[in-house]
Amino acid sequence: MSEGSSAASNQGNAGIGGYLKAPAKLTLEDKLFLVAFNVDKEPHLKLKDKAVCAACKAKPCLYICPVENYTLQGEEVVLSWEGCLECGTCRIVCPHDAIDWKYPLGGYGVNFRNG
Amino acid sequence: MSDDKMDVIIIGAGPSGLAAAITLARAGLDVVVFERGKQPGSKNVMGGILFTTILGELVPDFWETAPLERRVTTRRFSMLSEDSELAFEFRTEKYNQPPYNNSFTVLRARFDRWLADQAEEAGAFIIPETVVDGLHQENGRFTGVKTRRADGDMSADVVILAEGANSLLAEQAGLKKRPGPNHMVVGVKEVIALPREVIEDRFALEGEQGTALEYFGDAVKGMLGSAFIYTNKDTLSVGLGCSIDHLAAARIRPNELLEHFKSHPSVRNLLRGGEIKEYLAHMIPEAGYKGLPRMVAGGLLVTGDAAGLVNTSLYHEGSNLAMASGVMAARAAIAAKEKGDFSAEGLGSYLAELNSSFVLQDMEKFKNLPEFISRHTHFFSEYPRVMADLLGAYFRIDGTPKRQLQREVIAEFRKRIGVRRFLGDMIRLLKAMR
Numbered sequence: 001m002s003e004g005s006s007a008a009s010n011q012g013n014a015g016i017g018g019y020l021k022a023p024a025k026l027t028l029e030d031k032l033f034l035v036a037f038n039v040d041k042e043p044h045l046k047l048k049d050k051a052v053c054a055a056c057k058a059k060p061c062l063y064i065c066p067v068e069n070y071t072l073q074g075e076e077v078v079l080s081w082e083g084c085l086e087c088g089t090c091r092i093v094c095p096h097d098a099i100d101w102k103y104p105l106g107g108y109g110v111n112f113r114n115g
Numbered sequence: 116m117s118d119d120k121m122d123v124i125i126i127g128a129g130p131s132g133l134a135a136a137i138t139l140a141r142a143g144l145d146v147v148v149f150e151r152g153k154q155p156g157s158k159n160v161m162g163g164i165l166f167t168t169i170l171g172e173l174v175p176d177f178w179e180t181a182p183l184e185r186r187v188t189t190r191r192f193s194m195l196s197e198d199s200e201l202a203f204e205f206r207t208e209k210y211n212q213p214p215y216n217n218s219f220t221v222l223r224a225r226f227d228r229w230l231a232d233q234a235e236e237a238g239a240f241i242i243p244e245t246v247v248d249g250l251h252q253e254n255g256r257f258t259g260v261k262t263r264r265a266d267g268d269m270s271a272d273v274v275i276l277a278e279g280a281n282s283l284l285a286e287q288a289g290l291k292k293r294p295g296p297n298h299m300v301v302g303v304k305e306v307i308a309l310p311r312e313v314i315e316d317r318f319a320l321e322g323e324q325g326t327a328l329e330y331f332g333d334a335v336k337g338m339l340g341s342a343f344i345y346t347n348k349d350t351l352s353v354g355l356g357c358s359i360d361h362l363a364a365a366r367i368r369p370n371e372l373l374e375h376f377k378s379h380p381s382v383r384n385l386l387r388g389g390e391i392k393e394y395l396a397h398m399i400p401e402a403g404y405k406g407l408p409r410m411v412a413g414g415l416l417v418t419g420d421a422a423g424l425v426n427t428s429l430y431h432e433g434s435n436l437a438m439a440s441g442v443m444a445a446r447a448a449i450a451a452k453e454k455g456d457f458s459a460e461g462l463g464s465y466l467a468e469l470n471s472s473f474v475l476q477d478m479e480k481f482k483n484l485p486e487f488i489s490r491h492t493h494f495f496s497e498y499p500r501v502m503a504d505l506l507g508a509y510f511r512i513d514g515t516p517k518r519q520l521q522r523e524v525i526a527e528f529r530k531r532i533g534v535r536r537f538l539g540d541m542i543r544l545l546k547a548m549r
């Protein structure tokens with residue numbers, strides 16, 4: 001049985017013995033490599049007002065996003081949109097309605113192959 | 116696009132919108148379905164067990180042609196503590212005969228495309244890659260849609276909003292407010308590949324049989340939610356759903372929670388050797404009966420997840436309520452066309468039919484459950500832990516006489532939970548589900 005080296009290739013298994021191995025633990029980044037996207041150049045998500053985010057105490061967006069699209073850069077909340085799965089959770093969790101949340105242009109964005 | 120007026124425009128090619136489209140097209144109405152995905156299904160996620168009572172009415176013997184994964188012949192519910200599991204399993208060959216208990220595992224990207232083909236065959240127009248950004252209104256009535264395309268307006272007598280859980284348009288139309296984080300669940304899921312033989316061996320299945328395993332308690336760190344493993348043909352759907360406000364309060368990331376579930380000693384061995392194929396996320400509306408929005412306005416009907424039609428009890432049903440409400444909305448539109456009355460009153464048979472069917476009757480039955488559970492979260496945190504300790508003590512083999520073991524266990528139960536408190540909880544639970 002051959003052992004893969006990187007996390008992603010370590011996923012493959014040969015022979016029944018391979019199926020007894022603990023599954024490879026993928027990082028979120030590795031997982032997102034497995035998802036198909038057709039990224040639009042225009043961001044579909046924007047923060048409406050930096051001042052509102054700066055004043056927001058709990059900043060739940062930093063924890064709730066399944067792809068961790070909200071991060072702190074220094075003190076500032078920064079939002080990226082490329083890996084967005086379009087679940088809408090950030091819009092629901094934000095206590096200040098501070099996210100300008102639109103769907104990507106038709107046909108763009110995430111493209112689930114299994115669902 | 117603007118010149119031809121349609122009888123009905125449907126927003127969203129999920130189970131709800133497509134069930135509506137099939138019903139309308141077969142009745143001879145002109146119907147268009149707008150879908151933002153590259154194809155129907157490419158934005159959609161569920162656990163998932165597709166419940167097919169309504170599908171069977173629309174497409175008899177669908178199991179011969181639909182891309183189904185497995186028949187759900189085993190249901191298993193299990194309570195996890197940090198290191199233990201207490202499970203209840205039901206397995207029957209009865210569910211392996213048509214109509215297979217109307218429960219099949221599916222992968223939505225494939226299933227939704229097939230259902231869209233049925234709608235097209237019936238005569239509906241499906242327009243993918245098109246986002247609807249707004250609704251047109253005239254004299255207090257909804258009269259059409261605004262799509263994000265050049266020259267992208269289209270009008271119709273009736274618009275059906277089947278846009279799913281993230282219901283931007285229903286909010287924009289003023290039928291509901293932005294839901295609170297306590298009324299929405301976020302679900303994350305992985306599709307994990309394993310060869311067919313390994314799945315069948317591991318879960319003791321043969322042929323098309325399949326298993327649905329649901330996990331509570333430490334599966335989601337004692338929060339309001341549950342996790343699942345569903346067997347597909349040559350993949351497993353492994354995921355969880357958890358109340359957004361609980362997750363946010365605990366500052367636990369959904370992906371970390373999923374990794375926590377997958378590494379539980381009772382779970383990780385079911386996933387051995389698996390290869391992750393995809394990572395997905397989607398919301399589920401769980402406001403329940405008391406949180407239902409307005410579903411009818413002049414020229415407008417709201418169906419499926421957009422209308423919050425999900426049975427939040429142990430059953431976790433959404434797909435069949437979505438399809439049922441789609442069919443009922445279609446019938447209301449057909450009746451309105453016959454009368455030539457597209458006002459809220461003219462479309463009112465939609466609500467009447469929802470009320471007299473399983474859709475709202477089931478939701479009404481469990482109307483107190485969401486509130487009950489949110490006030491009794493120790494059911495998912497403290498109780499599983501105590502239960503695991505007590506059972507661990509009860510089955511202990513160390514030479515202690517059984518009578519003494521029993522006494523110890525009863526004393527421990529009295530001390531940690533108490534008979535009165537436990538009975539009180541059980542009575543309130545039964546009341547909430549009556």
Ligand SMILES: Cc1cc2nc3c(=O)[nH]c(=O)nc-3n(C[C@H](O)[C@H](O)[C@H](O)COP(=O)(O)OP(=O)(O)OC[C@H]3O[C@@H](n4cnc5c(N)ncnc54)[C@H](O)[C@@H]3O)c2cc1C
Pocket residue numbers: 103126127128129130131132149150151152155156158159160161162163164165166245246247248277278279280284302303304354355356396397398399418419420421425431432433434435437
């Ligand atoms: C993790 C998870 C597990 C689940 N498990 C189960 C289960 O086991 N069994 C079960 O019965 N249910 C389950 N559900 C619920 C089930 O998925 C939903 O109830 C069901 O999909 C609702 O169908 P719908 O047609 O109303 O909405 P959806 O299936 O969400 O379809 C809505 C469609 O509208 C499109 N759309 C949205 N907005 C626009 C717009 N503005 N313009 C154009 N198109 C738009 C979307 O792309 C989508 O195709 C689960 C849900 C999740 C998230």
Ligand code: SF4
Pocket residue numbers: 047052053054056057058059060061062077093094095096097098099
């Ligand atoms: S939760 Fe909303 S207001 Fe707070 S930091 Fe995040 S986006 Fe800004």
Ligand code: SF4
Pocket residue numbers: 045064065066067068069083084085086087088089090091396
């Ligand atoms: S929609 Fe979902 S995936 Fe996209 S940024 Fe918001 S929380 Fe993250």
